[in-house]
Amino acid sequence: MEILVASAVGTLTAAGIYLILRMRTFPVIVGLALLSYAVNVFIFASGRLAVGLPPVLSKTAQGYTDPLTQALVLTAIVISFGMTAVIVMVALGAFLEAGTDRMDSDDEAGQ
Amino acid sequence: MSLALIAALPFLGALLPGLMIRSGRTACAVVTGSVTALALLMLGLHAPAVLRGEIVQTRIDWMPGLGLNANFFLDGLGLLFAGLILGIGLLIILYARFYLSRQDSMGQFYSYLMLFQGAMVGIVLSDNILLLLVFWELTSLSSFLLIGYWKHLPAGRQGARMALTVTGMGGLSMIAGMLILGQIAGSYDLTVILQARDAIQASEWYLPALVLILLGCFTKSAQFPFHFWLPHAMAAPTPVSAYLHSATMVKAGLFLMARMWPALAGTPEWFYLVATTGLVTMVVAAKIALFKDDLKALLAFSTVSHLGLITMLLGFGTKSAAIAAIFHIINHATFKAALFMTAGIVDHEAHTRDLKRLGGLRKLMPIPFTIGTVAALSMAGIPPLNGFLSKEMMLEEAAHTVWSGQAWLMPVFATLGALFSVAYSLRFVAHTFLGPVRDDYPHRPHDPGFGMWAAPAFLAALVVAIGLAPMPMAAWLVDAAAGATIGEAVHAHIYHWHGLTPALWMSVAAIGGGLVLLGLHAPLMRAWLATPRPEAKRLFDGLVEPLAAFARRLSSGLHDGALSRYFAIATFAILAAGLYAFFSGGHSAGMRAPTPVEVVPAAGWLLLIVSTVTLVLFHHNRVVALVVLGVVGLVVSMGFAYLSAPDLALTQILVEVATVMLLLLALNFLPKRTPMESSASRRFRDGILSAGAGLGVGCLIYMMMTRDFAFSTIADYHLANAKTGGGGTNVVNVILVDFRGYDTFGEITVLGIAALVIFAVTETILRPGPANSRLLSWAQEHRHAGDRHPLMLVVATRLMLPVAIVVGVYIFLRGHNMPGGGFIAGLVVAIAALMQYMASGFGWTAARKRVEYHALIAMGVLIAGAAGVGAWFAGRPFLTSDYGYVHLPPLEEFELATAMIFDTGVFLAVLGAVLLALASISRIAVRAGEEGSSTPYDIDLPRDGFGDR
Known part of the structure; x- marks a missing residue:
């Protein structure tokens, strides 16, 4: 299972960064969303993987997985929604204001 | 506490003018003045004890580990300076009320002024040199704001910049000096340092520390060769010049020299550095002042000269010189502030302060003439005014001070300085007020109103009163301040007639020479030019x-400006650092037993990889990219569910829905395709970079997962205490609302701020401007759907709303013990509400909205905060939770926890934030011509009757 999670995190990271390096705002936003999946799963997985051991106390439970990383990631998911919403609005405002959704202020730069 | 409160009051007062200015300029000035008056009153309450020789202290531990504590103490020296700062501050507030014109933003002015006042009071009351440094830098910053107050004047901006650069550099060197001093003394508390004279002066670091600290003092007090910033700072409004550049800030350097006197003074190094600098400054600046035609420039250089005089006296290092220095500080503050205010009145009335264009104002403005003459004669040192008394004491000290074996040097130059001082003081009076009345003033001057001359008149009265009766008026204050300066009891004897002493002859020579210089001014001026x-x-x-x-x-x-290049550089740098860290350290093989791979999760993995690759390949089609992004998010949430994280799975799936809705709405106004514009080499470079980063992150997490924890985790603590301490069995939820409640409190605040930012951005877009006009002329690119608000969807969402709310409440209630909680419940209810928007349109839904989303966010944060504060009443720290079991007859016994109140706050904040974000985008759609729907559902008939539009 570890190899699957690790390769998924790696793929999400690579795809996220590749899209962030694009030159229009929309792919950058999508890239950031992918990268935040990758980071969330990364932090979650740093508590190590467990199957069928949810951190809900009960008499019949065999054991529990690490609840702390889950709590951290839970708030991270909600916050990254907030951040995504902000940059979407900023990108929308920039497009409506300038008439273009290019990332770079200089047309020649970065080519 | 009271001393800290005195220092804090002006800072608190700085908030008021901005609010009060709406009630009028007088109300604003009254409120600002009453804050200062209150601080002055509190200071006055301590005065009797301090004058008896006691030291008032307040100690607050701030960062004891660094030696930085908010310790304050008040002795005679602090009393004198704090009294000057607050007392003259009060007069300046009065004067500025009438000086500033209607075009000047008075609230801003008073706010800056109070900020400065607080910083100055902080300096003179600090008992910790690190704290003192903080206030010291604050005076530099606030004086920068005040000097540059007239932002439209280039001279103001340049003067402010120069002042900040010079005093800021001095402040930096002083930080170094103070740190050395603290190291030598073993404490950063002033009271300790002042006791450690022998250790400090014996240390080999004494000289570096002394030089560095003196650099700070000399730059602040405009001593030669750093004197040049002060005349340029005169671009400030006159109240600022009178306050900062005569009475207070420039005296901060003097204050510090006096404060450090017991620890640093008395050595030859001190004498030659301080006394020589003071002497040179006094003579050079006095000479320049004589040749300045601008009234304020003349006063600025005379201030520099008098500061030099006081510095020189402090440099002598004797008891009687310290008494003279303290006495002259008092006298200079009274006459110089009065002179500045007089110059301001002249400028205000005649619209010029150029001496070449003035003269003859005696008849036109008798009141400023009287005030200005009294103050100027005192500055010249004419008996019986107070300036005469302290100048006589200075000359007496200079007469018997030997400089490097030369007995003549000090007396001669001190007399020379006094001579110039007489000349420029008399010139101030003669060339402004005396002479014939002219008819070419830029503006016909007349006496100003009472409010404007009240403050300088009060100071001029003090000048006369101290001059006539120095013993009852000032001696007690001099005794207290000088005693605190040198660290032993002092009894000053101030009187006019000392007999035929050398000082008297020097005074006579100065006055005579000054009159001659004034007579010869015209030819001398030509030579000077x-x-x-x-x-x-x-x-x-x-x-x-x-x-x-x-x-x-x-x-x-x-x-x-090439953002994508920054990202590329950052990615490369992080990757390189990671690789370096990996290859420079060692690691052992992973021993942790792997979790077995099963078929369904493996299929999910395959779906995730395929969709991610698809997303990258087809990202040019933005709608496709969005749909595939949704798939990725779903797989991630299923992954969470499989890997024992039900709360995460619920949150992820709900956030996914909200995110996709948001992006879809935004995409309505964005291009639907991303053009292919990167070159092949650029795509190759990005591919290599991102593949490298992905490989690095993937390998890192794999290596982490295949090894056991290096340290025992704190997870066990949370698992063990969730039920007993937090009263819940869902450990994740207990962590969120209890163990790490403070984090969550921060998170919902951030979320609320994010939503408000979105609201603000929307407001900006909808303001008149290019974005707004683009929206107004938005061409409907696509044909309307046949029915935009389908009946089926409307009916289904109406049915679902109560169900969804019940589910939300259920998830909320069970959250403490089962997967769920405020975050998730908030998202569920938010999405149910969003469905109404989607089904029936913005207009219809918004008309039925009972609560503003802003209010929901605010209520959420406040309720969560109140739940935290509630713990204080039980004598526990912020956010400590409590729980108990309740039995209501028809129900089974159930648990109630205070954490539930907190979770309610989380719920409301999340609900409000999500709805505010999405409603903001809808407002943009309305502006773009989307008709507000007034009926719950409609059938969108073509507008021109039949057929396609």
């Missing part, structure tokens, strides 16, 4: 300009 002089501003600009140009080139070279 004919001789070349170094121009400080040109030298300063010559030094600063190349540095600024270099900094500009460097930053514009690095920040060229």
Whole structure:
């Protein structure tokens, strides 16, 4: 299972960064969303993987997985929604204001 | 506590003018003045004890580990300076009320002034040199704001910049000096340092510390060769010049020298550095002052000269010189502030302060003439005014001070300085007020209103009163302050007639010579103008300009506006650092037993990889990209569910829905395709970079997962205490609302702020401007759907709303013990509400909205905060939770926890934030011509009757 999670995190990271390096705002936003999946799963997985051991106390439970990383990631998911919403609005405002959704202020730069 | 409160009051007062200015200028001034008056009153309550020789202290531990504590103490010296700062501050507030014109934003002025006042009071009351440094820097910053108050004047901006550069550099060197001093003394508390004289003066670090600290003092007090910033700071409004540049800020350097006197003074190094600098400053600045035609420039250089005089006295290092220095500080503050205010009145009434264009104002403005003459004669040292008394004491000290074996040097130069001082003081009176009345003033001057001359008249009255009766008026204060300066009891004897002493002859020579100089002023001025002089501003600009140009080139070279290039560089740097860290350290093989792979999760994995790759390949089609992004998010949430994280799975799936809705709405106004514009080599470079980063992150997490924890985790603590301490069995939820409640409190606040930012951005877009006009002329690119609000969808969402709310409440209630909680419940209810928007349109739904989303966010944060504060009433720290079991007859026994109140706050904040974000985008759609729907559902008939539009 570890190899699957690790390769998924790696793929999400690579795809996220590749899209962030694009030159229009929309792919950058999508890239950031992918990268935040990758980071969330990364932090979650740093508590190590467990199957069928949810951190809900009960008499019949065999054991529990690490609840702390889950709590951290839970708030991270909600916050990254907030951040995504902000940059979407900023990108929308920039497009409506300038008439273009290019990332770079200089047309020649970065080519 | 009271001393800390005195220092804090002006800072609190700085908030008021901005609010009060709406009630009028007088109300604003009254409120600002009453804060200062209150601080002065509190200071006055401590005065009797301090004058008895006691020291009032307040100690607050702030960062004891660094030696930085908010310790304050009040002795005679602090009392004198705090009294000057607050007392003259009060007069300045009165004066500024009438000086500032209607165009000047008075609230801003008073706010800056109070900020400055607080910083100054902080300096003189600090008992911790690190705290003192903080206040010291604050005075530099607030004086920068005040000098540059008239932002539209280039001279104001340049003067402010120069003052900040010079005093800021001095402040930096002083930080170094103070740190050395603290190291030698073993404490950063002033009271300790002042006791450690022998250790400090014996240390080999004494001289570096002394030089560095003196640099700070000399730059602040405009001592030669750093005197050049003060005349340029005169671009400030006159109340600022009178306050900062005569009575208070420039005296901060003097204060510090006096404060450090017991620890640093008395050595030859001290004498030669301080006394010589003071002497040179006094003579040079006095000479320049004589040749300045601008009233304020004349006063500025005379201030520099008098500061030099006081510095010189402090440099002598004797008891009687310290008494003279303290007495002159009091006298200078009274007459110089009065003179500045007089100059301001002249400027205000005649619309010029150029001496060449003035003269003859005696008849036109008798009141300012009287005030100005009294103050100027005191500055000249004419008996019986207070300036005469302290100048006589200064000359007496200079008469028997030997400089490097030369007995004549000090007396001669001190007399010379006094001589120039007489000349420029008399010139101030003669060339402004005396002479014939002219008819070419830029504006016909007349006496100002009472409010404007009240403050300088009060000071002029003090000048006379101290001059006539120095013993009852000032001696007690001099005793207290000088005693605190030198650290032993002092009894000053101030009187006019000392007999035929050398000082008297020096005084006579100064007055006689001054009159001669004034008589010869016209030819001397021609000679002065004919001789070349170094121009400080040109030298300063010559030094600063190349540095600024270099900094500009460097930053514009690095920040060229190509964001994607920054990202690429950052990715490369992080990757390189990670690789370096990995290969420079060792690691052992992973021993942790792997979790077995099963078929369904493996299929999910395959789906995730395929969709991610698809997303990258087809990202040019934005709608496709969005749909595939949704798939990725779903797989991630299923992954969470499989890997024992039910709360995460619920949150992820709900956030996914909200995110996709948001992006879809935004995409309505964005291009639907991303053009292919990167070159192949650029795509290759990005591919390599991102593949490297992905490989790095993937390998890192794999290596982490295949090894056991290096340290025992704190997870066990949370698992063990969730039920007993937090009263819940869902450990994740207990962590969120209890163990790490403070984090969550921060998170919902951030979320609320994010939503407000979105609201603010929307407001900006909808303001008149290019974005708004683009929206107004938005062409409906696509044909309307046949029915935009389908009946089926409307009916289904109406049915679902109560169900969804019940589910939300259920998830909320069970959250403490089962997967769920405020975050998730908030998202569920938010999405149910969003469905109404989607089904029936913005207009219909918004009309049925009962609560503003802003209010929901605010209520959420406040309720969560209140739940935290509630713990205080039980004597527990912020956010400590409690729980108990309740039995209501028809129900089974159930648990109630205070954490539930907190979770309610989380719920409301999340609900409000999500709805506010999405409603904001809807407002943009309305502006773009989307008709507000008034009926719950409609059938969108073609507008021109039949057929396609």
